[in-house]
Amino acid sequence: MFNFLHMCGLAAEATLSTTASWDLYETIQALFQAPSYHLVFEAALILWIVGLLFTKSYSSKVNKLTLTDKEKADLVEEWQPEPLVPNVPEDDPELINIRTRIVDSKLGKYVTLNGQKCLNMASLNFLAMVGKxxxxxxxxxxxxxxxxxxxxxxxxxxxxxxxxxxxxxxxxxxxxxxxxxxxxxxxxxxxxxxxxxxxxxxxxxxxxxxxxxxxxxxxxxxxxxxxxxxxxxxxxxxxxxxxxxxxxxxxxxxxxxxxxxxxxxxxxxxxxxxxxxxxxxxxxxxxxxxxxxxxxxxxxxxxxxxxxxxxxxxxxxxxxxxxxxxxxxxxxxxxxxxxxxxxxxxxxxxxxxxxxxxxxxxxxxxxxxxxxxxxxTPDMVDRLHANSAYLHEKLSRVPGLRVVGDTVSPVLHLQLAESDRKRASAMATLRCIVQMAEEEGVALVVASYLEKDERHLPPPSIRLAVNCDLDEKEMDRVVEVIDHACLASSNS
Structure with a gap:
């Protein structure tokens, strides 16, 4: 029995050896039969891969600039860190405006501004949803x-x-x-x-x-x-x-x-x-x-x-x-x-x-x-359209101002009628009007932009937002206050 198994093992080894020899023979024969350009390409590809594996991705021979101790000290002395925020003058109008206008109530139709109740014409709360x-x-x-x-x-x-x-x-x-x-x-x-x-x-x-x-x-x-x-x-x-x-x-x-x-x-x-x-x-x-x-x-x-x-x-x-x-x-x-x-x-x-x-x-x-x-309640949209047209028509009568925007638009822009004024002067006048209106109980806002980043800078204006819950008495009050503030700013 043992002799029989030993003979079977020798026969299997001989078969495997013959198969391996035959595979090697076929591989060598295929190499000789392959086109020469194919062999050159494969050899170049193998060499390139080997080169990638053993080549550093950076050069150790880098030109280094050596500074003396005096040059280093001079560079440190000359360096000035940039401020975390730009230096803004204490009397800058925008800074003053931000510091003094503090809201401590909901931004509904009325808003408490610096402790004073004002009719809110600044927030884009067109349908009066805030506060419902x-x-x-x-x-x-x-x-x-x-x-x-x-x-x-x-x-x-x-x-x-x-x-x-x-x-x-x-x-x-x-x-x-x-x-x-x-x-x-x-x-x-x-x-x-x-x-x-x-x-x-x-x-x-x-x-x-x-x-x-x-x-x-x-x-x-x-x-x-x-x-x-x-x-x-x-x-x-x-x-x-x-x-x-x-x-x-x-x-x-x-x-x-x-x-x-x-x-x-x-x-x-x-x-x-x-x-x-x-x-x-x-x-x-x-x-x-x-x-x-x-x-x-x-x-x-x-x-x-x-x-x-x-x-x-x-x-x-x-x-x-x-x-x-x-x-x-x-x-x-x-x-x-x-x-x-x-x-x-x-x-x-x-x-x-x-x-x-x-x-x-x-x-x-x-x-x-x-x-x-x-x-x-689609009637709120109708009321908004009616209020927008009413304010547009009333404000167009205010001397010294020009109303910009469609009559149906809930956003109106009030620009100075004098179009030849410089931007800084116009902004100062508009801020004065807003401040006076706030003192009389109407909250307005001057339209603000990132002037250096805007592709096309709009003209200076007061942006007024219409609310569908405004009644005629309140809107007449807004027009009256803006009229008074515009007259007072032109006389000052």
Whole structure:
């Protein structure tokens, strides 16, 4: 038995040896049969890989500058650290304004400013949602149920059922397939633009857009062409020139995406974009239209659905609409709405959505209740339109001031009638008017901008926000106070 097993083992070894020899023979034969250029390429590739493994990624022979002890001491003596904050004079008007205007009440129709009760014409609380008891009660219930916040982004345990309900209700209200909620209103449009427009694309943008849109355009790194504010003729001129450039390089034109970015109602000017004409240009030149409705959402259209409802334009014709929840609804955050494939793209590409903690559930609940109030009581939008037109007409009679903005706009800008004055002088006069109005019980605000960062700096103005709960007596009081303050500032 042992001899038999030993013989079997020897036979197996012989078979394996024969098989191995045959495999080696086939390998050698394949090498000799392979093309010479193939062998040279493989040898070079192997040598390159070996070189990468054993070569340092840096050179040890670096030219070093050796300083003497005296030179080092001189450099240390000359170095001056930059201040953590810029040096601002103690008598700077902006600093004085910030230090003295302290609010210690809710920001409703009336506000307590430095201990004095004032009619609030500064906050963008268009539909008077701030301070409504039913909203506060629901927010408190949500706070008790969910706590303060999720402390994480939507994609990482930050999504609460209230967020999904809020998105569903916003999509239903706007009449779109889907909506997405951001936790910060400013970041909504600033994140959406670079999520779609990239380096190599081109953006046609109104020069009067708000700072959030400007930051979104900057983050996109796209080529930007600005047209004059609300000037569709200037926009068409730029589009015609670009179309001629595309004919010269058809291959590049096929891969270049074109975007048109506007505001529905411009916060810095108080006027509405000419949407019907913009739609004509969109179809003619094959543009993707992005529109921010942070001011027009809840304020324009018969039911507050914005500029598309105001002009009776199908909302699906606009590629993407964004808006803030911090104005008309008096909550916090922002949202975007449109086709499902457009919105879904932002859930992985919108930086403000992916990397910001989600909205506190109580604020989402507050937005839901405010949206329900807007749907169930559309007459508040009618009252807002009536108040806006009334104030616009009354303020246009005040000597020394010019009212800027459409009559239906809840944002009005009061500029000095003397357009030849220097900016510093005009700002000083406007601050004087605001201060005098505050002393008489009306809270106003001078429109402020990051002057060094603005692409197109708007003229100095007092920004006035209309509230749907104002009555004629209160509005007459506002006009009277502004008239007195304007007269007193011109005499001083």
């Amino acid at each position: 008891e039913v909203i506060e009660e629901e927010a408190v219930k949500s706070l008790k149920k969910y706590g303060v916040g999720a402390c994480g982004p939507r994609g990482f345990y930050g999504t609460v059922d209230v967020h999904l309900e809020e998105e569903e209700k916003l999509a239903q209200f706007m009449g779109t397939e889907e909506a997405i909620v951001y936790s910060y209103g400013f970041a909504t449009i600033a994140s959406a633009i670079p999520a779609y427009s990239k380096r190599g694309d081109i953006i046609f943008c109104d020069e009067g857009v708000c700072f959030a849109i400007q930051k979104g355009i900057q983050a996109s790194r796209s080529k930007v062409k600005m047209f004059r504010h609300n000037d569709t003729a200037d926009l068409e001129r730029l589009l015609t020139l670009h179309a001629e450039e595309e004919r010269k390089d058809v291959k590049k034109a096929r891969v270049t995406r074109k975007f048109l970015i506007v505001e529905g109602l411009y916060v810095n000017y108080g006027d509405i974009c000419p949407l019907p004409k913009l739609m004509e240009l969109k179809w003619k030149y094959k543009l993707r239209l992005f529109m921010d409705e942070s001011i027009s959402f809840g304020t324009l259209g018969k039911t507050g659905r914005g500029v598309t409802e105001h002009f009776n334009v199908p909302i699906d014709d606009v590629d993407f609409i964004s808006a803030s929840l911090e104005n008309a609804l008096g909550s916090f955050g922002g949202f975007g709405c449109g086709k499902s494939y457009v919105i879904d793209h932002q859930r992985l590409s919108g930086l403000g959505y992916c990397f910001s903690a989600s909205t506190p559930p109580m604020l989402s609940q507050a937005a839901i209740v405010a949206l329900d109030l807007l749907k169930n």
